[in-house]
Amino acid sequence: MPLSIDHDYITRTLVDLVRINSVNPSLAADGAGEGEIAAYIEGALRRIGLDVETQEPLSGRKNVIGMLPGAGGGRSLMLNAHTDTVGVEGMAAPFSGDIRDGRVYGRGAFDMKASAAACLGMLKALVDEGIQPGGDVYFTAVIDEEAGSAGTEAIVANYHADAAIITEPTGLRVCGGHRGFWNIEITTTGRAAHGSHYETGIDANTMMGRLLVEIEKLAQDLITQAGHPLLGPSSVHVPLIQGGTSRYVYAAQCRAELEWRSIPGEDRDSMVAVLQAFVDRLHTADPQFRATITPLFGRDSYAVAPDAPIVQAVSQAAQRIRGVDPGFYGEKWWMDSALLGSAGIETVIIGPAGGGAHAAVEWVELDSVMMFTRILAEATLDFCRAGG
Ligand SMILES: [Zn+2]
Incomplete structure (x- = not known):
């Protein structure tokens, strides 16, 4: 440490993801679904050098699971990002991926393609530097969070980990649950x-x-x-x-x-x-x-204990990297964390800063995406370390 994070890779990946229409077809009749974005993420994970599995919970709509095997003796961790977005009605250029003033614009930039790009960037950094966590790390890119959560339901039916991080955007604050x-x-x-x-x-x-x-x-x-x-x-x-x-x-x-x-x-x-x-x-x-x-x-609602090891690992990493107390708050709206939690996987929520989720102008702050990638890397290595 510090790990060298490839900013260009993360930015390029984020822009590519925003340019792929992955509007949830349950929400908009012309929604393209998650077929193309799943293929992109699968390719990216294979190029990083990870084992990849897929599931197809709904026809033509695939979950992609990348696995970084641990060296042994540490806890396992699941990172989760949904690949679907809400519709694009009223948006001037929903799939532009334009970069202006340190922000990436477009549907899903903030909710939550930046988080998927950060997860890929983090895994790439670990693999490129030959750093192996103690426990296994899974990245699950899931479908359908904006409608029926069929993606994370299929993940918990087939995969388990000691804890999970839902990478929904939180402005780099630590979120412990939701109603x-x-x-x-x-x-x-x-x-x-x-x-x-x-x-x-x-x-x-x-x-x-x-x-x-x-x-x-x-x-x-x-x-x-x-x-x-x-x-x-x-x-x-x-x-x-x-x-x-x-x-x-x-x-x-x-x-x-x-x-x-x-x-x-x-x-x-x-x-x-x-x-x-x-x-x-x-x-x-x-x-x-x-x-x-x-x-x-x-x-159901979900709330993780403030002293849960995954909360501690993420909070401490965020505190170190941001240099300020990242807080611990409850979100008002529902997230997939309740599904992971009810499957016995302690789950915390953290993601980058931006705005306009579900609105006509959506963006994410690139600086926060890079900072988030670093937080993810440190929290992962800490939580999954041998004997941790
Ligand atoms: Zn979301």
């Missing part, structure tokens, strides 16, 4: 009748109103709690609602969807139980009130 989310369907049932027939009609929409009052109280209550030490409070809102069929007919049904952004200690069943208790109470007060609660889709 989960669950979409839960609520349906109130009334009785259809002509608008003039108050004696037979039961209005499912006003029934939903009673439930919404309870949900609003819950929403207010949750955000005033301290919540989780790293992630803060959980929150709920009702993003979708639809009731009735005609201006002159009592609504027979009203359907709403609630989204609950969860913290550790809250899971699908506990959230459903809270909502079911509202339904039961309202039904007891008025037997005409009828509602059902149905969980639709969600993902």
